[in-house]
Amino acid sequence: MNNTEHRRITDVGIDMDGVTYPFYEAFRKYCEDKLGKGHYPDPQTWDFYKTWGLELDQFHRLLEEGAKTHNLFSSEPPMEGVQEAWEILRQADVRIHVVTARPYTSWGQTAHWLENHSIIPDHLFFTHDKTIVSHVATGESAIIDDHVDYYLQAEKVGIVSVLRNQPWNAQLINARRAENIKEFATLVQKVNNREIAWLKPSVNKSYKTLLR
Numbered sequence: 001m002n003n004t005e006h007r008r009i010t011d012v013g014i015d016m017d018g019v020t021y022p023f024y025e026a027f028r029k030y031c032e033d034k035l036g037k038g039h040y041p042d043p044q045t046w047d048f049y050k051t052w053g054l055e056l057d058q059f060h061r062l063l064e065e066g067a068k069t070h071n072l073f074s075s076e077p078p079m080e081g082v083q084e085a086w087e088i089l090r091q092a093d094v095r096i097h098v099v100t101a102r103p104y105t106s107w108g109q110t111a112h113w114l115e116n117h118s119i120i121p122d123h124l125f126f127t128h129d130k131t132i133v134s135h136v137a138t139g140e141s142a143i144i145d146d147h148v149d150y151y152l153q154a155e156k157v158g159i160v161s162v163l164r165n166q167p168w169n170a171q172l173i174n175a176r177r178a179e180n181i182k183e184f185a186t187l188v189q190k191v192n193n194r195e196i197a198w199l200k201p202s203v204n205k206s207y208k209t210l211l212r
C-alpha cells in the first residue's frame, strides 16, 4: 500500500452564499420591498446587480442597509441538501468549517442562522482566505465554493476543491463540480471510504487557458 492510499479528508471548508444560503433570493425580496416590483432576473454572472439596474456603490449600500433592516443574511431557509450533507460529513467523522467572506454586518446573523437551523460547524471563519481550512486541518482538506477565484485559490495550495454549480461559475471549464452540497459530502465520504481514487487538482495546471 503506498502513501496516497492512506490520504483521508479530515476537514472541509463550506461556503455560505450560493452553497448553503440562497443569498440572491433574500436580496431579491429586499429589493422588491425597498425599490418596488421590478425586473430582478435570476443571476447569471457574479455582478448580477447590473442586470437588476443597480450600480456597484448602490449595491453595496443596499447590502449594508438590508443586512440591518431585512436580515438579508438569515431570512431564507438553507439550500437543498444542506442538513443531509452535515449528517453525511458527521458520520464520516469529518470536521466542518464554515468559511465565508460575508461583511461584518452579517456576522451575528450568520451565527444565529446556523444555530437556528441546527447546522453547527466546528468553526466559523469570516475571511476571504478560503485556504484557512488547510491550516487548521489535521489531515487533508476539501472545500466547496461557488466562486471561481476561491476555487482556484484553494486548489492551488492542494486543497481538494469543488465548485458548486451555479450559472455565474459556468465559464470555468474542467472544474470539479457538484450539483449541491450533499453531492460534495458524498464525494468526501467516498474518498475516505476508498470507494473512489484520490482527487487530483482538476484545472490549476493550465487554468488560464480554460477560462472561456
Ligand SMILES: [Mg+2]
Binding pocket: 015, 016, 017, 018, 019, 145, 146, 147
Ligand atoms: Mg459563495
